[in-house]
Amino acid sequence: MLTIGNLGKKTGTKVQTIRYYEQIGLMPEPGRTEGGQRRYGDADVDRLSFIRHARQLGFPLEAIRELLDLSDNPDRSCHEADSIARRQLKQVELRMDRLKALRTELKRMIHECSGGNTADCKVLEVLRDHSECLTDHDEIGA
Amino acid sequence: MLTIGNLGKKTGTKVQTIRYYEQIGLMPEPGRTEGGQRRYGDADVDRLSFIRHARQLGFPLEAIRELLDLSDNPDRSCHEADSIARRQLKQVELRMDRLKALRTELKRMIHECSGGNTADCKVLEVLRDHSECLTDHDEIGA
DNA sequence: TGTAAATGTTCTAGTAGCTAGAGGTTCAAG
DNA sequence: CTTGAACCTCTAGCTACTAGAACATTTACA
Numbered sequence: 001m002l003t004i005g006n007l008g009k010k011t012g013t014k015v016q017t018i019r020y021y022e023q024i025g026l027m028p029e030p031g032r033t034e035g036g037q038r039r040y041g042d043a044d045v046d047r048l049s050f051i052r053h054a055r056q057l058g059f060p061l062e063a064i065r066e067l068l069d070l071s072d073n074p075d076r077s078c079h080e081a082d083s084i085a086r087r088q089l090k091q092v093e094l095r096m097d098r099l100k101a102l103r104t105e106l107k108r109m110i111h112e113c114s115g116g117n118t119a120d121c122k123v124l125e126v127l128r129d130h131s132e133c134l135t136d137h138d139e140i141g142a
Numbered sequence: 143m144l145t146i147g148n149l150g151k152k153t154g155t156k157v158q159t160i161r162y163y164e165q166i167g168l169m170p171e172p173g174r175t176e177g178g179q180r181r182y183g184d185a186d187v188d189r190l191s192f193i194r195h196a197r198q199l200g201f202p203l204e205a206i207r208e209l210l211d212l213s214d215n216p217d218r219s220c221h222e223a224d225s226i227a228r229r230q231l232k233q234v235e236l237r238m239d240r241l242k243a244l245r246t247e248l249k250r251m252i253h254e255c256s257g258g259n260t261a262d263c264k265v266l267e268v269l270r271d272h273s274e275c276l277t278d279h280d281e282i283g284a
Numbered sequence: 285t286g287t288a289a290a291t292g293t294t295c296t297a298g299t300a301g302c303t304a305g306a307g308g309t310t311c312a313a314g
Numbered sequence: 315c316t317t318g319a320a321c322c323t324c325t326a327g328c329t330a331c332t333a334g335a336a337c338a339t340t341t342a343c344a
Contacts, residue, residue: 003311005320015321016303024301035310037321046270054269058244061301071266078263082252085265089248096241099234102200106231110224121220123227124213127196128188145340147291157292158332166330177339179292203330 001031001039011048018048026051026065059088143173143181153190160190168193168207201230 008015021027027048030038047068054064063084070081105126112122150157163169169189172180189210196206205226212223247268254264 003320014303017301019323020302033310033321035321037310050269055301056244057247057269058241067266067269070263071270078265081263081265085248085252089245089252092241092245092248096238096245099200099238099241102198103231103234103238105199106227106234110227110231121212121223123220123223124209127192127199127209128213145291156332159330161294162331175292175339177292179339197330 001041002045004038004040007040007044007048010045011052013048013052021048021051024061026061026068057088058092059084063088143183144187146180146182149182149186149190152187153194155190155194163190163193166203168203168210199230200234201226205230 002010004015004018007013008018018027022029027044030040030044032038050068050071051064054067055061059067066084067081070076109123109126112126144152146157146160149155150160160169164171169186172182172186174180192210192213193206196209197203201209208226209223251265251268254268
């Protein structure tokens with residue numbers, strides 16, 4: 001039986017985060033000692049590892065909830081899990097595209113920096129002048 | 143003189159967002175009509191465009207605050223603006239590297255999906271088994 | 285001039301995914 | 315039996331907005 005701190009160490013998760021997952025129903029309520037402290041078993045280690053791994057892959061908690069659900073019901077179709085993963089991949093590729101554009105523009109800004117005073121600073125100029133900017137108006141996101 | 147809605151349209155910013163920027167001191171308090179409605183001028187359009195453009199480039203609001211500060215004081219060194227941009231570029235490249243790794247793993251997951259039931263779903267299996275995962279424990283970030 | 289629709293106002297609370305701190309309790313080692 | 319680390323709950327904070335309630339103003343048209 002593991003304390004919450006040891007579970008955290010095993011899975012690379014902060015204690016607060018584990019309690020948070022419990023609060024939002026992603027982790028089940030664990031058993032408690034007489035004094036009221038949480039104690040965890042192997043199943044909890046597995047589940048939390050799953051969650052953390054999925055988080056590292058960028059899955060939002062809601063997607064992880066679905067995936068855990070699928071995982072708990074081994075008879076259901078694999079297609080659902082597959083489509084969640086595909087959705088995630090799309091998100092990742094979208095973000096990459098955006099970052100690529102940003103990098104280009106940032107590099108241009110930095111490359112053209114004259115090193116004088118801000119009056120003729122290219123960085124500020126580029127930011128001031130929207131016209132050369134190719135990115136569109138709506139979403140920003142990371 | 144523009145209403146807040148028209149300023150929003152001009153700059154691709156939601157009305158609420160403009161008020162939020164005012165609240166946190168990124169936009170100055172504008173003049174008001176007798177009835178108390180905000181009215182904006184050209185300087186406001188410029189400033190807000192600057193902010194939005196910087197946001198699209200991924201600058202956090204605090205960095206934008208610094209940049210605006212520099213912009214307001216044209217005598218100060220361009221180096222500061224440059225270093226903010228460089229810092230930002232580093233962030234962008236870091237995020238890109240991480241996304242690249244994620245994409246690889248996601249693709250692998252999806253590629254191996256058997257299409258059967260979840261019991262032998264590769265997506266879930268990969269998530270369940272952390273051992274093949276190369277990503278490290280600490281940061282997740284987008 | 286009257287009125288209705290569109291747009292404006294403030295205020296509060298919610299989003300994701302945690303993180304940090306206060307103030308107190310329990311556990312394990314020595 | 316004491317000490318100190320680790321636990322407990324609860325609340326609030328973070329970024330950058332977004333949404334909604336309840337009400338006021340502005341504008342266009344009849």
